[in-house]
Amino acid sequence: MEREYDLLVIGTGVAGSDIAWHCRAAGMRVAITDSRDYGGTCALRGCVPKRVLAGAAAAVARIRDLSGRGVPGEVSIDWPQLVAFERTFTDPVPRRKEESFRRAGIHTYHGSARFAGENRVAVGGDTLTARYIAIAAGAHPRPLDVPGADLVTPSDDFFYLEALPGRIVFVGGGYISFEFAHVAARAGSATTILQRDGRVLTGFDPDIVDRLVLASKEIGIDVQVHMPLVSVERTAAGLRVRAGRAGEEKVFDADLVVHGAGRVPAIEGLDLAAGNVETDRRGIAVNEYLQSVSNPAVYVAGDANRASPQLTPVAVRDAHIVVDNILHGNVRTADYSVVPSVVFTTPPAASVGLTEAAAKEKGIPCIVNAGDLSGRFTNRSIGEKHVGYKLLVDGDSRRVLGAHLIGPHVEEVINVFALAIRHDLTVDDLALDAIPWAYPSSVYDIIHMIYPLVRK
Incomplete structure (x- = not known):
């Protein structure tokens, strides 16, 4: 069966969903398809279930770290019970997601999508024609070329x-x-x-x-x-x-x-060559508007973009850029220069902005201030001994250029530094005289990170 739409979205994760909903709300005829269960990586195979598992591991770690410090007893993880709890988050997602699309008037399809022309995509027995096609297909594990x-x-x-x-x-x-x-x-x-x-x-x-x-x-x-x-x-x-x-x-x-x-964009089955969509080994080639460099009808959001950091918040922002550019004609550009990232271990580690190596490579003169905060009572009180930081600050303007942290709650603290970098704040703007941070808190420990750098 042949059907015509204003927009076809490939992928039902956070990026594809946002593109579909916003464009439908603007009055476009929208269809969406996925070769897997509706919901995408973050909700089903990434951020959400990961946080459930990591939360359990962190709880166990915290109790064990406080052994002999007033919290006696053993604690363990009941794996089947934990996975059952995790599935209360993931199992309802596909049905809820598809129902939300249908309520919004978005036509839903299931199956592998393959380009049949610059504006045509085959899904199962259907051929869908659209003025715009948004690819938000996510990523999957990189193929391993070894025996076994x-x-x-x-x-x-x-x-x-x-x-x-x-x-x-x-x-x-x-x-x-x-x-x-x-x-x-x-x-x-x-x-x-x-x-x-x-x-x-x-x-x-x-x-x-x-x-x-x-x-x-x-x-x-x-x-x-x-x-x-x-x-x-x-x-x-x-x-x-x-x-x-x-x-x-x-x-x-x-x-x-x-x-x-490692993971690679899940685009190998799309037959992008048939849609005149240029790719390389990293993904789809796009311009600054997240539009295919070879097929202007195609936009890309999230992991399929060869320049993407492959993070959920980036995919969401990509989606909003794609929506604005489809609706209003290439009015927004993508910028990945300030993207905080976190590894959710126990303790977690976080990073944003320039590293020392990147600063040296770019020839950017900067002051590096690093230290250990394991002795701070906020960390001693919970038994955490692996706590440290490294800050990069411009030697002339005193702007924050990079922040690298390990310790409790750094997944939250790193966002303060991301905001500082994005808005050209200096270390003086983060000092106690400028902001009386809530105390005691992990964010307040910024005061101790920047103390040697603040104007006295």
């Missing part, structure tokens, strides 16, 4: 394991592996992280990462670097992982091997 790759469990499936195995190997040293490893370790599994080169968590400041690696090792996580995956094979006792450089390979036995080695 089919034995590796996608990170998406970790959320729904019925039982947690005793030995888990995580392939890749990014935030997915670290977050899951911290949950698994707190739940009693022996966990190993294999990183192909010498640095884990490459998007974060190396000094902050060193603190996090130390915290990880202290709870039993074995972090192995220079360990590219070579093969996975099944044995009578479980799985055997071979990793390492040629001639220096090591063997790791496991009950479960989890893919945490």
Whole structure:
């Protein structure tokens, strides 16, 4: 069957949903489709279930850290019960999402979408023609080109394991592996992280990462670097992982091997060439308006954009930019220069703005102030000893250029620094004389981070 629309959206995650709803509210005829359950990565296979698991791990960590400090007793994670609780968040999403589209008058489709022309997309037995097509298809784990790759469990499936195995190997040293490893370790599994080169968590400041690696090792996580995956094979006792450089390979036995080695845009099945949509190995090529450089009818939001940091808030902002540009004619541009990011371990680590290495590479003169806050009573009182910071400040203007943190609540504190960078605030603007931050709080500890930099 052939149908015509003003807009077709591919993907039902946060970006695709926002584009569909806002354009429908503006009076457009809108259709949306997805090859998987409605809801997208964040709601079903990312942020939401991750926060549930990480919250349980943090609760266990906090009680254990306070052992001998007035909180006696043992605590543990009941994995089946935790996953059942997690599913109360995820299971209702597909039905609710699809019902919300239908109530809004958005036509819903299911199945793999494939371009059949610059303005035509085939979904199952239907061919949909649209003036605009928005691609918000999200991402999936990067294919692993090694023997036994089919034995590796996608990170998406970790959320729904019925039982947690005793030995888990995580392939890749990014935030997915670290977050899951911290949950698994707190739940009693022996966990190993294999990183192909010498640095884990490459998007974060190396000094902050060193603190996090130390915290990880202290709870039993074995972090192995220079360990590219070579093969996975099944044995009578479980799985055997071979990793390492040629001639220096090591063997790791496991009950479960989890893919945490990066994600790529989920666009390979769209037949983008048939739609004259230019791509490269990183994703779809777009201009500053998030519009395809080769097909002006196509806009891209979220992970499918080759320049995207692949974070949910970025996808949401992309969606709003795409909506405005579709409705009003390319009036907004995308800017990824100030994007805070967090790894939800225990303790969490966070980053925004320039790193030291990036500042040096760009030739930007700056003052670097780093320190340890584990002695602050706000941290001692909860038994957290891995707390630190590094700030980068422009030597002349005294503007904040970068902030890198580890410790309790840094996922909140980092937003203060993001706001400061976005609005060119100086360290003096963050000082106690300027703002009497709520006390005692983790945000108040900004005062101690910037004290040596503030004008006396």
